[in-house]
Amino acid sequence: MSMDRRQFIKIAGISTVLGFGGTLGLSKLKDSWASEMLQSPEALNAKHWAMVIDVKKLTSEEHYDKAISACHRAHNVPNIGNPKEEVKWLWKETYEHAFPGMEQEYMPEGIKHKPFLLLCNHCENPPCVRVCPTKATFKRESDGIVMQDMHRCIGCRFCMAACPFGARSFNWRDPRPFIKEQDENKEFPTRTKGVVEKCTFCYERLAKGEMPACVEAVKDTKALVFGDLSDPNSEVRKILSTHYSIRRKPELGTQPSVYYLIGGEENA
Amino acid sequence: MYDSGKIIVGLLIFVGIVTFPFYYNAGKAVAKPDLKLDTPVIQQMPEAERKCVETKEFMRGGHMQLLNNWRDSVVREGNRVYVSSNTGKRHTMSLQNTCMNCHSNKKKFCDECHNYMVVKPYCWDCHIQPKEKEL
Numbered sequence: 001m002s003m004d005r006r007q008f009i010k011i012a013g014i015s016t017v018l019g020f021g022g023t024l025g026l027s028k029l030k031d032s033w034a035s036e037m038l039q040s041p042e043a044l045n046a047k048h049w050a051m052v053i054d055v056k057k058l059t060s061e062e063h064y065d066k067a068i069s070a071c072h073r074a075h076n077v078p079n080i081g082n083p084k085e086e087v088k089w090l091w092k093e094t095y096e097h098a099f100p101g102m103e104q105e106y107m108p109e110g111i112k113h114k115p116f117l118l119l120c121n122h123c124e125n126p127p128c129v130r131v132c133p134t135k136a137t138f139k140r141e142s143d144g145i146v147m148q149d150m151h152r153c154i155g156c157r158f159c160m161a162a163c164p165f166g167a168r169s170f171n172w173r174d175p176r177p178f179i180k181e182q183d184e185n186k187e188f189p190t191r192t193k194g195v196v197e198k199c200t201f202c203y204e205r206l207a208k209g210e211m212p213a214c215v216e217a218v219k220d221t222k223a224l225v226f227g228d229l230s231d232p233n234s235e236v237r238k239i240l241s242t243h244y245s246i247r248r249k250p251e252l253g254t255q256p257s258v259y260y261l262i263g264g265e266e267n268a
Numbered sequence: 269m270y271d272s273g274k275i276i277v278g279l280l281i282f283v284g285i286v287t288f289p290f291y292y293n294a295g296k297a298v299a300k301p302d303l304k305l306d307t308p309v310i311q312q313m314p315e316a317e318r319k320c321v322e323t324k325e326f327m328r329g330g331h332m333q334l335l336n337n338w339r340d341s342v343v344r345e346g347n348r349v350y351v352s353s354n355t356g357k358r359h360t361m362s363l364q365n366t367c368m369n370c371h372s373n374k375k376k377f378c379d380e381c382h383n384y385m386v387v388k389p390y391c392w393d394c395h396i397q398p399k400e401k402e403l
């Protein structure tokens with residue numbers, strides 16, 4: 001049987017229409033079961049989640065380790081050991097690396113050498129979201145959390161290039177062998193080779209009415225405070241209106257939602 | 269025509285390779301998948317409550333669309349509770365925690381059919397599959 005171009009296009013056209021019919025049929029099917037999907041009643045809500053880190057209250061190495069390991073355990077973050085392939089959600093950094101351009105020669109020794117806890121800043125104006133071609137990275141309009149939908153990530157790493165804070169990690173290899181079995185959180189997925197990840201402000205814990213794992217882990221120090229920036233009566237707002245705070249790389253205009261109190265209240 | 273012999277031989281080889289899987293498997297009976305619904309959790313439920321989030325018929329054909337919608341709802345909209353259109357009951361939407369809590373026998377419940385259909389979902393590359401419990 002021979003087929004000329006015209007016939008071919010006709011058949012192709014008909015099958016496309018049939019194909020659409022198929023998807024239409026499917027969406028009808030969907031309607032028949034798309035019952036309601038709701039928020040859990042115990043979920044914590046805010047219009048703009050933010051974190052305040054009072055560095056002065058983190059007085060021992062143990063505090064840092066507790067916060068970091070709570071986060072990394074809760075989210076099955078692998079410990080790969082090789083800095084080039086490291087995956088990190090919450091980590092320690094020196095003042096000069098965390099706040100480049102804001103250091104000066106005569107600053108207090110206590111701050112110069114103090115480690116700072118860094119994480120994704122959940123920027124109000126996040127460049128990582130702007131560059132993501134698949135919308136795997138998006139900002140939740142409801143509460144300002146910058147999310148990473150691992151299902152949609154194609155591993156292009158544009159977001160890593162765009163984020164000026166180094167907040168994102170790429171999985172160069174399957175993370176499973178690097179998560180100790182006894183540390184595994186059975187309720188949270190691991191990720192897989194080829195996707196980018198970062199701190200998510202513990203959206204999965206907020207949905208259950210729980211505070212972020214790092215905040216919970218160092219609760220007794222009150223060093224990490226998490227709350228709603230849009231609510232004038234929230235604890236974060238009270239702290240920010242009575243203490244001097246700084247944010248990372250403010251000159252870039254990304255508007256981080258993580259604020260640092262660097263001490264100095266004694267003379268304030 | 270030039271080289272018609274070579275072209276025909278080439279075509280025959282091509283057709284042979286393309287259709288190889290069909291006649292290779294022809295006549296072989298592949299055992300029908302034999303799904304199992306009994307897990308310790310399901311057995312502990314009273315008979316009347318042994319109902320999935322939707323009807324069995326729907327789940328057979330539509331579980332992939334349902335899971336897809338669940339995923340978008342949870343990750344992108346922040347909604348985690350699913351109201352069954354079948355029973356009106358509320359369920360937390362989670363493959364790893366809800367589905368696999370009842371259907372902890374992944375080998376018999378998921379793999380059996382997926383292997384038969386040669387469908388390889390990559391859910392388990394990220395989601396932690398349940399430890400198989402013997403009955």
Ligand code: SF4
Pocket residue numbers: 119120121122123126127128129146162163164165166167168198254
């Ligand atoms: S810190 Fe980086 S990854 Fe996080 S929201 Fe800002 S730009 Fe995006």
Ligand code: SF4
Pocket residue numbers: 070071072075089090119198199200201202212213214215
């Ligand atoms: S908010 Fe959650 S995800 Fe982010 S650093 Fe803290 S524990 Fe980790």
